[in-house]
Each structure stands twice: as structure tokens, then as C-alpha cells.
Amino acid sequence: MENNTALTAQDVADILKIAKNTVYELIKRGELNSYKVGRKVRFTMNDVQDYIENSKRIKPVKVESVVENILESPDLVATNRYNSSGFVICGQDIMLDVLSNYIEQNTKGGKALRAYIGSYNSLISLYRGDVQVASAHLWDGDTGQYNIPYVKRLLPGIPAVIIHLACRMQGFYVAKGNPKNILTWNDLKRSDITMINREKGAGSRVLVDEHLRILGVYGSEIDGYQREAQSHLTAASTVARGGADVAIGNENNARQVKDIDFIPLQKERYELVVRKEDTSLPQIQAIFKILRSDEFKLEFEGIGGYDIKEMGNIVAET
Template sequence: MENNTALTAQDVADILKIAKNTVYELIKRGELNSYKVGRKVRFTLSDVEEYIASSKSIQKPLAGSVVNPSQSSLIQTSPAFSGNDFIICGQDLMLDVLSSYVEKQAPGTRTLRSYIGSYNSLVALYQGHVQVATAHLWDGDTGDYNLPYVRRLLPGIPTIIIHLTARIQGFYVPKGNPKNIHTWADLTQPDLTIINREKGSGSRILLDEHLRLLGINSASINGYLRESQSHFAVASTVGRGGADVAVGQEKVASQIKDIDFIPLQKERYELVIKKEDYHSAPVQTIIKILRSEEFRQEFEGIDGYYIEEMGNIIAEI
């Protein structure tokens, strides 16, 4: 998909995995750029990528708005819930759909979204800035997802981990994979350039852990310090020839023109909450939604989501 390709509201809804009406709401709130052809609203891929990237720092005290955990004036800083607001941290668009469901099923509850990466999400939970963190952090020494990081980043805090979905992580490469990239060691090719994710994201930590295990110095990889803020952004960069490879999720690959996806490993994407908040109304609403057939059907037909364990409590720490 070229950056200047005209996208319809339905195209954008399909990319973001949200309702078409939500797309128009994003336009109305000034969060998503658009243009008109006659009476029809159109978008470019750059508009969508810009929304995903900029939403990490947009702050609006509105229902479903985006907050930055570093700005304590706009979020709760107490360990427990206060009032009817709560913040869900994480970057997967499934969380936007979840937030919409919560507001429908719990009238008067305002769901705020923070689009920061997994590592910073757990830090924000530890500091009391958010109520729901999400993580897909792989530990190279144990081969486990999330539990080792929860223990390190939330020391002494009882937590509950709830499964959301599994996803496939791998490489975005140009069509035909001209550089023959199949393993982590292939990233050291001298004529190869990568585009990286930001520090703290699950994809960046996955890359760093594999490089550590292989004894590869990140400084030897061309483009390692070049960062982008979303899977869509790095995939489209590879698709238009701006890089030879990037690490990302399977589900994005089918939405970007001129790239192939090289699967590497299945990851676990999970919600993390403090045990003291488990019986709160917002968290119980989330669990009810995740276990509902209606919510599961939203994602059963989408490639890249593996939802068999959705809503299961994985661990209590």
C-alpha cells in the first residue's frame, strides 16, 4: 500500500480494527487527518500512521481519550481506582475495541488509553499511573513471556496476569525476500539495513534479547538506532524501500503492499493488573467482556490473532 493511496473510512476502520463510526469520531475530535474528494472523506496511509504515532502523546480529557503517564495532572496517581476513570495501557488496536466495549457496558465509566510500549506500561503500573498494563515481553534466559518482567518491574506488588491473545512475531521484508533473511543472525549482513522499534516496545526487546543470546553487538547492525513508533510505520518503510527488514506482527503484513512476512515465534500478549484492583467494577467488566462470545467474534476472522485463551487468568504473583 503506497503512502498516497486514497483510503475510505471503511479501509481505515479495517486497518485500525475499529467501527466505521469511530473513524468519523476521530476526525471530529481532530485526532485523525483526512481530506475530501467532493463529498467523500478520504485518507492516506500516512494519515493512519501519523494517528498511531501521535496518539502516544495526545492528551484529551474526553471519553476514550489518550493520555501520557508522565503527565500526572491528567491521570490518577493513587494505587487504587479513583472516581469513574481508568487507564488501559498498550499499543494493540484490540485494546481500543476493548475500551469501546467497556464504555458501552459500564455507563458512566470513562476509559482512557495510553499508547506506550510494554516495558514502560509495566513501569507506569508500578508507579500507580495506570490501572491496566499490557505486555508481550520475551525473556531470553527462561523463554517465558511477561512473568519475569512483572516480577522485576513490580517488586513486592501482588499482581494478576490475564491472557488477551497470542500473536506471531517475525520479519517484514520486501516482496520475494531479496536479501534472503530468515534468522536473527542474518541481520548482521553488511549490505542490510533495518528500521527498529522504540525502546521499551515488545518487538524491540525481542530483538535485543535474541542479539544478546547470539553475542551480536547491536552497533554492528545497520539502522539499529533508527526508530519508529508502530508496526504499521516500520512495515510501510520496508514496503517502500526505506529499509530491508523490520521486526513486527503478522497481522500488519497483510495490510501493507510489497512486503512479505517471515514468522519467527508466537508471543503472548497479556493484561497485568494489581491484585488489589481485581474486584473493582472496571476490571470485572473487562474480564466479562474478554470472556464473552460477542467480543471474541470481533477477532475470530482476523489473521494474526490467536484467542483460544482469551480472558484466562495465567498467573497470580
């Protein structure tokens, strides 16, 4: 899709995996740029990409500037500044934006703030008491499990509850037709392959690092390993324009970028983590109710790349 192609509100809703009404709400809040052709609202792909990139940075809220520096400082100061100022959900998937809107609709004064940081740093923030909900899709190569081993390691001594959101497919983004025949993790070792990585702490980065560890390969041996993209969409776009031969990301975003093929590798589990002592909070009670509701599930039914059969199930208590 060309960057200057006119997109409708429904096109943008399909790209972001949100309801059409949410698109109009983003315009109203000044978070998504648009223009008018007569009485019709239209967007460009640049508008959508700008929204995604801007969403990576926490915006100050009127109550206090509680989360504005969260991305600039992954090693967050160990304070409880969020607890007195708001309810914060960490994670980068658009599902969490939709969930935040539902929380606000289902709780009186229960505003849900968003912190767009990766899985690893989300769990660290939860451990420090800086946020109330972390999201994770962290694969452990020794056990073959998602999230549970990391919750046990990164939240020592803290009873936690892991709640399932969705399963997604992770794989390689490659140029259309896969001209270099990139099919397995072993192919990353080839001298004719250049990759672009995700940022440290992202679930996709952990997935790469775990597979390289199992193969006995150092990242420094791979061309492009040190280059980082801050989102799946940016990584896929880099491959599409020839800036790299391969990137790792989920299937959803491959469908949004022209001249990209997706090579499926591994189904991942995308889940929420909360402190057990916080489960009585009205917002977390609302999360359980929302995730199990037909209304919320309908937002994602039929959208490629999300398997929501287990949504709302408690996966484990640690």
C-alpha cells in the first residue's frame, strides 16, 4: 500500500484491528491525523504509521505527568508513582488499546493509562509496582513455555495471576516471493542474509535470542542483529523497501505491508500478568468480565492473526 493512498475509516480500523468507532474517537482526541474530501474523512498510510509510532511514547495526562518518560527510561526508577495517579496497562498490541477503552466504559472513573513498552520491561515495571497490568509473549527455550518461567524469575516472591489474551503466529517477514529462500532460524547465520531486529525486551527479540542460544550462535555473528526497529510494522516496512532481508514479527502486521511475505515459525501465547493482591481492584475485575464477554471478543473475531478461543482463561497462578 502506497503511503499517500487515501484510506477510509474502515481501512484504518482493519489495519489497527480496532472498531470503526474507535478510529473516530482517536481523531476526536487528536491522536490520529486525517483530512476531508467533501464530507468524507480520509487518511494516508503515513497518518496510520505516525499514530503507531507516537503511541510508543506515553503522553502526559492531566491528573499528573505520570508516565511521560516511561519509554525514554526502560530502567524505571523504583517508585510507586503510578499507584496514586492511575491504572496503567503495559504492552504494544492494539488489543490493549481496545481493552483500555472498555475498562473506562465499564468502571466509574476507572481511566486506564497505556505504557507502550515490551514484554520484559513490562514485567519489571510490574515487579517495581509502577504499573498494574503487564502483557507478555516471552518464550523460554529450555521449557518451551510462554511467560510462566519469566513471571517466576522477574516477580520473585510476588504471587501473580496470568490471564490469556490470544495466540498469535510469529515468523519471518521476507520480500515478496522469498527470493533468498529464508525458512528456518539456521538461515539467519548465512553470510548473504541481513536482518533487522526488535528492541531489547520485546517478545520477538527474546524469541530470536532464545533460538540463537539453542543453536549456539552469538548475535554479533549475524549481519544486522544490532539494528533495532521499535514496532512490527517498522520492521516489516524495512524489509519491504529492501533495507533488510528478514525481520521477526507477528502475522497481523505482515498483512498491512505491501511486497512482504510471512514465513510462519511458531505460535505464541500473548497474556496479561497482574499481582494477585490487585485482583480486587475494580479495573482488574472489569478486565476479567470484559475478556469473557461476547462483545469484546466480537472486536477480534474474524481478524486474521488472532486465536481468541482461550481469551479470559487463567493460565497460571504463581
